[in-house]
Amino acid sequence: MDFQLSPELRDLQERTRRFIADEILPLEKELPRDAHGPTDALRQDLVARARAAGLLTPHASREMGGLGLSHVGKAVVFEEAGYSWLGPVALNIHAPDEGNIHLLEEVATPAQKERWLRPQVAGHTRSCFAMTEPDGAGADPSMLRTTAVRDGDEFVITGRKWFITGAEGAHYVIVMARMEEGSATMFLADMASPGIRLERQMDTMDACFTGGHAVMAFDALRVPADSVLGEVGQGFRYAQVRLAPARLTHCMRWLGQARRAHDIALDYARRRTGFGKPLAEHEGVGFMLADNDIDLHTARLHIWHTAWLMDQGAKGNFESSRAKVVCSEAQWRVVDRCVQILGGQGVTAETPVMRIFMDLRAFRIYDGPSEVHRWSMARRLVRQAGAAE
Ligand SMILES: Cc1cc2nc3c(=O)[nH]c(=O)nc-3n(C[C@H](O)[C@H](O)[C@H](O)COP(=O)(O)OP(=O)(O)OC[C@H]3O[C@@H](n4cnc5c(N)ncnc54)[C@H](O)[C@@H]3O)c2cc1C
Structure with missing residues (x-):
């Protein structure tokens, strides 16, 4: 495995990070969501910003108007975009559009691509x-x-x-x-x-x-x-064509949100004092920060490894199931610890952490609940062991 990033990908990572920091994070407070999510008007505004920055729909093929990112490329860019809950909306890489774009690229006819895919890659449709x-x-x-x-x-x-x-x-x-x-x-x-x-x-x-x-x-x-x-x-087969990479891109975006929550909690733990010293210097809090780092790093390694395998041509069904379980559970633990570190503020809208906590919970259920992934992995392990006898 070679995780060396090309100069082009490093540049894209840096540009995405700056775009999120300079253009998107300041909007979070200004443009609150409604009860169900960003409005279409807000989405159009965000998409226009990503378009101007040359970052729109980076996972789509160049032929369709995207940047033709590899799976590893997606891992790098999607994590950066996911740092803000509005980032994936801006870059047009959120579910379900991201997975649908991938599926159409793979199986749609040329006429279907022109009718449905091209305007979607351009950010005009959902x-x-x-x-x-x-x-x-x-x-x-x-x-x-x-x-x-x-x-x-x-x-x-x-x-x-x-x-x-x-x-x-x-x-x-x-x-x-x-x-x-x-x-x-x-x-x-x-x-x-x-x-x-x-x-x-x-x-x-x-x-x-x-x-x-x-x-x-x-x-x-x-x-x-x-x-x-x-x-x-071919519906069930196509569902796998869509879901194996789509569940991995969820892992990528949520990694960005989990990292954000961790940064907020770390900052609080460094500044807030109690019992005569910063919270971070109390072992109970310090260990939570260390465990966050372990979980974030473990999640990233699973994402990159699975993405790398897919870039080598593997279907990655088993590996993306494993990555989905690891990431959804590790990211959940990170955000839960962040709520704890923030004390009372953790369960309020004073920081973005409460929303990340609420937005993230369903990830252990959609695109296959953890139990179903474990169950299907176990079936394969038993089958393989039987075949090897
Ligand atoms: C926020 C959100 C967005 C979604 N978006 C979409 C979407 O855009 N399109 C779409 O089609 N669907 C979507 N879904 C649906 C999602 O894919 C399903 O909720 C998911 O597949 C689980 O199905 P279910 O809710 O019917 O749960 P059930 O099938 O009723 O399962 C309930 C629970 O039973 C347990 N379970 C089930 N099978 C097993 C097993 N073999 N072994 C052990 N335990 C098991 C699991 O704990 C599971 O959570 C979304 C769901 C959510 C929450």
Whole structure:
């Protein structure tokens, strides 16, 4: 493994760090979020700033208008952007758009790319990804109940989805549906289509995703045959194409937020005194700071290693599962310790740490709960051990 960063990547890291420090952090206080996340107007303002700084959608291919970052490149830039909760919004690298952009790059037809992907890479549009269902697919996606039935040159999609991040205000949706013979297919659909209905916004602990999380209904939505993303029947495979890197990019962005919380707690522990000396000099607090550093470093190593493997052509399903468990749990411990170090202020909006704590919690659940990743890793370990006998 060679973790030497090229001069170009170092330059991009530095430019991203400066952009976040100079342009984005000062906005955090000025532009508070609403109950569900940044408004679309705020998003447009942030995207315009990243565009002017030459940092917009850096993970997209150069052909589509991005900077063509490798997975290791993403690890470096996304952590820097994640230092502010507004950074990933500005750079157009937040979920679910980041993962959808990756998926379209991999499997969409040239015509689909021109219609859906190019304007999204340019920051003009947003998207959502609809898989989870109130009464079907969840941690176990094979329980998918939304159906797609062929009718001449069209498909008719019927079902309900929930937790759909960014649905409100999105321009298009990638919806996963079950075919009559049991396989799954992904479809692209314009969110303004008559068969799509947003039932309601869900009230959640987090408030960092533009458009929040919605319950949506597909009321016999009719889509033409060229709306199939990739090939009919490949939905579950494409879900892995999307999710393996997408869960790793969550790790990258949240690493930035966890580092931010740590910096705030470290600063407080150095300045605040109690019992005759700075808090940081009390062993109980010092050990929490040291444990934070250990967790942050461990998370970064897992991210970089998995990203490096993916850059060598590995699918990285097992490694990204492992990284997701390590990172989501390590980052959670870091932010929880930061709340503790800050005392009463930790549970108030006096510092950004309370919001980071609330925004981060769901990461141990979405893109696969920790238990499901451990369970699927264990299955593979047992299978491999059996095969080696
Ligand atoms: C903030 C947020 C944003 C989301 N965004 C999207 C989105 O944009 N699009 C989308 O399609 N979905 C989205 N989701 C849904 C998310 O992917 C699901 O919540 C997740 O897959 C878990 O499914 P579930 O909620 O149905 O939990 P369930 O399937 O009901 O599982 C509940 C719990 O059971 C346990 N469990 C389940 N299976 C096992 C097992 N095999 N072994 C041990 N324990 C197990 C786990 O602890 C799990 O947390 C989002 C969720 C959240 C919270």
